[in-house]
Amino acid sequence: MFFSVLRYASVTFLTLAALPAVAQDSVTVGGVKKRAFGIPIEFQNGDVACRITLKDDRGATFDEAADFDLCAQERALKGKRLALTYKAARVMAASCQGDPDCKKSETIVLIASAKPAPLAAAAPSSPTPPPAPAKAAQTSFCTPAETVVFSCRTSPTKMISVCASRDASPTKGYLQYRTGKPDSTDPLDLTLPSGHVPPPQAATGESVPFAGGGGAWLRVATKSVGFVLFTGIGKWGPRGEIQEKAGVAIERDGKQVASLKCTGKPISLLGPDYFEKVGIKSKGQDFDFPD
Known part of the structure; x- marks a missing residue:
């Protein structure tokens, strides 16, 4: 089993408090567009970060890297709608392959914190759509990526x-x-x-x-x-x-x-x-x- 040391350098935080009063469903960190809200459905400790799979307000799944502390909060956070705060951080480079003595690093965007958020406002009422087709049975535990x-x-x-x-x-x-x-x-x-x-x-x-x-x-x-x-x-x-x-x-x-x-x-x-x-x-x- 291999472990690596996570190294965070100078980081830039972008919090939802800094956004306009009108709710937005995305934020931009270091030129990278990120979802502002998500419901975590799976947590996985990786080499350089906690990996979280979430669902957005439209039901689409997406994956993000996060502080290791968030994996430790899995039981409290899983299944809840969260307001996501991001930061740019320097971490051990993937080319280090888990070597704790490796000095190479790279910059990635991480979820810095996740706080409970109210459910998204319901869309205006409209005619009842036809029933959705039955969801296909899961074929693997692999992500789309x-x-x-x-x-x-x-x-x-x-x-x-x-x-x-x-x-x-x-x-x-x-x-x-x-x-x-x-x-x-x-x-x-x-x-x-x-x-x-x-x-x-x-x-x-x-x-x-x-x-x-x-x-x-x-x-x-x-x-x-x-x-x-x-x-x-x-x-x-x-x-x-x-x-x-x-x-x-x-x-x-x-x-x-x-x-x-x-x-x-x-x-x-x-x-x-x-x-x-x-x-x-x-x-x-x-x-x-x-x-």
Whole structure:
């Protein structure tokens, strides 16, 4: 697990108190336009800042970096409409890759504070619109700004996802395993690694050949517990018929203790092309595909 030291330098604050009395739905900080209000739905500690996913007054989601103190206030802030105050801050550069001794820095805009705000005024009454179409079922825990490397449901109330930054490579970006309850505002059950580190530091993996097909696996692990995402196709039927496999195997102290199958066809980039792109290698490890 990797941690980095957050360094804030001279900062410029822009508070909502400085705005005209007429409510505005956006503010500008250092030339960057930001939303003035938001309802937080997810908090995530990152390497250089707290990462918050919010909804604006129109229901659109957006992501912002914030002071680490706001992640610590998740329980008090989550689900409430907040007036957002921003600041420009100098933080450790992404190229430092979590090295606490790195001296490089860059300027980003952070949420400095978030205070409860009254609900937005209701729009003038108008004819009742037709019912909105049913919301599509959630397909992953990845944000729109991330790449879905793998995702599937293992039960109606459990989903597993592997998400990566769009710039993921052997030396930058990040990859994370996430699991929790889909179609819910409940916090995730697990995010591993907890911080953002380049894919080769977050996981191992390999593509393997099988009679009648082939497969691939990706392992994310702590010192004692491992989670191995897998997909494969081979002659696994009772009479050698071609069958597919996909799911997650749980390991403890290097031994496979359980496996959960995907209940439908997974979203998956597991394979030699993606592994080569982000630098994922087996590092001498192997994996036995469960029956």
